[in-house]
Amino acid sequence: MFPMYNSLFRVFVDSLPSDYFNHFKNLQIDDPTAIYSPAYLSFLKDYFTLNIPKEYEKQSGFYRVRNFKSYRLQKSKIELKGEVKNVIT
Numbered sequence: 139m140f141p142m143y144n145s146l147f148r149v150f151v152d153s154l155p156s157d158y159f160n161h162f163k164n165l166q167i168d169d170p171t172a173i174y175s176p177a178y179l180s181f182l183k184d185y186f187t188l189n190i191p192k193e194y195e196k197q198s199g200f201y202r203v204r205n206f207k208s209y210r211l212q213k214s215k216i217e218l219k220g221e222v223k224n225v226i227t
Contacts, residue, residue, distance in 0.1 A: 159188060170221045182226060186210040186217075 141154055167185060172178035187210055194205045214226045 162188075168218050168220070168222050173222055173225055179226075182214065182218075183210065186213040 141158070162185070167182065169178065187206065190206060190209055194202060194209065197205060211227060215223065218226055
């Protein structure tokens with residue numbers, strides 16, 4: 139979440155390398171063995187927020203929260219399956 143936080147509040151001026159999130163391409167995020175781990179659920183929340191549309195970042199309050207949650211839900215429905223999908227969605 140820190141890269142997104144930094145894009146909003148500019149804690150650091152420098153930017154991330156373009157390949158910074160490439161390690162997620164080979165990561166299996168759908169892990170039924172971790173389904174009841176708070177760390178795993180927190181990871182999924184952050185993971186599905188990675189590519190949030192820029193227009194959502196400019197919103198505030200209720201609309202921002204609603205759009206973030208809706209976006210994460212739609213992404214999770216696409217990328218998850220089975221028991222993990224049932225718990226998350």
